[in-house]
Amino acid sequence: MTDEEIAHAEQTATTPVARLAVVLAAAHAAREEAMRGLLLEHLDFAAGTVTLDGHPQRMGTLTRTAMRAWLAERKARRPHTLNRHVLVSQQTAGTTRPVSNYFLKRQLTLHGVSLARIRADRVLGEALATGADPLHLTVLFDLSPATAVKYAELARRLLHGSFDQQPNPGH
Incomplete structure (x- = not known):
């Protein structure tokens, strides 16, 4: 990604949920489907891991901070939801369904931030390193x-x- 694309992603991801999505793509190369399917049971703060698509990964400081910020907002906005998905919306809080495909697009893609591009950049960065x-x-x-x-x-x-x-x- 170019410096301009990175700066645009940082400027666009102003909400806790948008920041979490960018962090999951940038740090863990998480696909949108994995983000949408992420359950609370997949988070282990004591062990410092997040399980994405069935693969446990170390949750670094950036991920831990973004995850805690989103979970605090989630709890404040929807304190009584029984939905076990990490990402919940107004439409899914009263259900057990994951957020829609459009949920993340509304947060970022419609504002010119591609989670797929961030993910690809992460994979290429790992390959280079x-x-x-x-x-x-x-x-x-x-x-x-x-x-x-x-x-x-x-x-x-x-x-x-x-x-x-x-x-x-x-x-």
Whole structure:
């Protein structure tokens, strides 16, 4: 992502729920479906983990802070909800359903912030930082092997300054 895109995401994510979505995409490469499906049982503050798509991940300070801010707002706005999803809205507070696809779009995408782009930037950043190992990317982010190889190949091209050359599928 460009510095301008990062600044725009920071300026746009002014509510606790928007900040949480950006943090989950940026720190954990969480997909929107994973955010929508995240349950309160998937949070373990004592152990410092969040389980996304069935994969426990360390909850760093940024995630912990954003999660606590959103949970405080959630409790203040909807103190009696029985909905176990972390993300709840006015429409889902009285149900057990996850928020709609539109919920996160309304928070960010309609304002020019792409959670998919933030997620992709996180995966590419990890590939660059860890030597472009597709197995590592597959395990860490639950990527398909083909997708992990694409990220690893892009990272290798960036690391070796061969971005303008076409990749060699035999290597």
